[in-house]
Amino acid sequence: MFTFKNRVSKKNIEDVIKEGQKIYSESFLIKRKKNNLNINRFAVVVSKKISKRAIFRNLVKRRFLNSIQNYFKNNSTNIDFFDYVIIVSPKQKDFSYKKVANELESKFNEFNI
Numbered sequence: 001m002f003t004f005k006n007r008v009s010k011k012n013i014e015d016v017i018k019e020g021q022k023i024y025s026e027s028f029l030i031k032r033k034k035n036n037l038n039i040n041r042f043a044v045v046v047s048k049k050i051s052k053r054a055i056f057r058n059l060v061k062r063r064f065l066n067s068i069q070n071y072f073k074n075n076s077t078n079i080d081f082f083d084y085v086i087i088v089s090p091k092q093k094d095f096s097y098k099k100v101a102n103e104l105e106s107k108f109n110e111f112n113i
Helices: 010-019 054-074 097-110
Strands: 021-024 028-034 041-045 082-088
Touching (some): 010 082, 028 097, 054 082, 054 097
Parallel strands (some): 041 082
Antiparallel strands (some): 028 082
């Protein structure tokens, strides 16, 4: 799991959502905004429209964060650092780890990370 220094704070989430670049996917929306830190920071937003049960929403967040962590462990050639906010779509119901990881990888490649 990510440490606190790798998480976007609630105040910064709003800034990223308002001003960030965006890429759409079938399952989620990624927004990013350049930061002045020497680290990438992440946040995953899962609304109650996906599930009323917090256990399921936390499971979805863990799958996304774990996929992100694995991706950046293997592909750490970043020069610029960003704050990323991933907003999970309530239309999608299949959140298997493999699907999440493949879709995140393809969208991060669109950002040329």
